[in-house]
Amino acid sequence: MARPLTAHIDLAAIKHNYLLAKKLQPNTKAFAVVKANAYGHGAVEVAKYLDDIVDAFAVAAIEEAIELREAGVSSPILLLEGVFESAEWQVCENHNFWVAIENQTQLTDFIAANIQIDKVFLKLDSGMHRLGVQPSSADKFIELLEHNPNVGEVVLMTHFSSADDLDSPATSEQLAVFDQVHRQFSQLDVSVANSAATLKWQLPEGGWIRPGIMLYGISPFDEISAQELGLKPAMTLTSKIISLREVKDGEAVGYARAYVAKGQRQIATVAVGYGDGYPRMANHQTPVLVEQAMCCLSGRVSMDMITLDVTELGETQVGDEVILWGEKNPVEDVAAHSSTIAYELVTRMTGRAKRQYHS
Ligand SMILES: Cc1ncc(COP(=O)(O)O)c(C=O)c1O
Structure with a gap:
């Protein structure tokens, strides 16, 4: 007898949770975040199942994106941390990946690579201090990207440190920093929300949400259960x-x-x-x-x-x-x-x- 350990994955629950995210933020488009092997649920199986209904997928690294393309996934795929080596830019064009840019090296390498990217997500460091360009230099990045004929569209992006803590002022502070930059470039689409923000925070109109953990029916909050949020465990x-x-x-x-x-x-x-x-x-x-x-x-x-x-x-x-x-x-x-x-x-x-x- 084979060892009896089995992870049963309910794909319909993942679809339900994705559609719930979209319902909660009705005027946004939604990534399905499938990095880290779809949070252990199997990226290829999950992405193939959702391919016809998602607006796009998001992953952490180019290897994860290539795996999905090679499995036949055709929706757009965003590399949330961008590329780590200059040679990867050509691969992004070949596979039609969308890419985040979060530092000067990535921008310089992208311009030098002279390849076409349909959507570039410029990541702003609004206060998490992990990735992202400083608000004071965001204008230079945006202008260079907006005037680059190889860029289809620039989207302004940030990531929250504490959206799962509804009492913390950190999310409002980050939103204020983000808003200050966005006001100067209000023509740009935006992307700010992870699961916790999608579920409980007032967000800027439009743009792209990036739910991850909630897709798998897991609550990001200590005090609020998945069931209370209407999520189905996957x-x-x-x-x-x-x-x-x-x-x-x-x-x-x-x-x-x-x-x-x-x-x-x-x-x-x-x-x-x-x-x-x-x-x-x-x-x-x-x-x-x-x-x-x-x-x-x-x-x-x-x-x-x-x-x-x-x-x-x-x-x-x-x-x-x-x-x-x-x-x-x-x-x-x-x-x-x-x-x-x-x-x-x-x-x-x-x-x-x-x-x-x-x-
Ligand atoms: C940039 C970015 N966006 C979205 C997510 C999804 O976050 P969550 O799983 O909390 O929804 C992550 C996850 O770490 C992330 O790094």
Whole structure:
């Protein structure tokens, strides 16, 4: 029997979530952000499924964009961080990629390459201080790009540091900086919003939103669940019980003997571990479902296995289905019990978990 670990991907849920993003910002066009293998969901499968309905896709790197083109994806694809080497500009023209420019080297190399790009997204550093041109030099970049006959259209873009924190002043401050530059070049289309901003912030009219995590049915907010936002989770990670044993009072389970039985307990071993991307930091309150009944981790997460105390669940057998995360035990909750965020859990899932697609 093959190892039973499977990530079930609900493509129709991803489509629902994309359409919800568009509904929330009705006068905008929307990228589907499919970088990092569509946040672990399988970029080719997701992009092929959405190809007919999306306005465009966005990825982090040219390799990701090439993979989609080679798989037959025909919608426009934006490279969110631009190119990292001058030789890549020619590849962008060949594949008709849209490209972000965020620093002087990229601009200089683009002009020298003398190739045609339909849309250039000029990224402004409005306060995140990670990527982007300074507001004080934005006019020089915009003028050079707008007067360049190789550029079809310039779009002014920025990225928020804290849109998931609705109490933080950072997003309004960034919007004010962005607006000051945009007012001088109001003819330009804009692109500012990630998922959190798409879901909860008042945005400039028109332009392009860039939802990522929400497409996969995951809430970007600590305090608001995906269900409350109307999102449908796209990934259900399942495995099976592969072994069962009784342990006596005082006996310990797993590495470092981190779980010690109080009284006689039944322990189930499940085929999933940190070698698959399941978080090693998951604590003993991390929710796991066995045949739809909730129980918790007991003992350390190993490379290929976890152990559960299933004593309270009654009849339990080898082969019983285990849901590591899904609709009833959202990946956001698993992340919260593992000192991380759901973004990390889904993107770091390895290829050991088979992907099964449902639509
Ligand atoms: C430039 C840019 N836009 C959009 C996104 C999508 O963000 P989210 O997944 O929070 O929607 C990202 C993700 O990191 C990004 O880097």
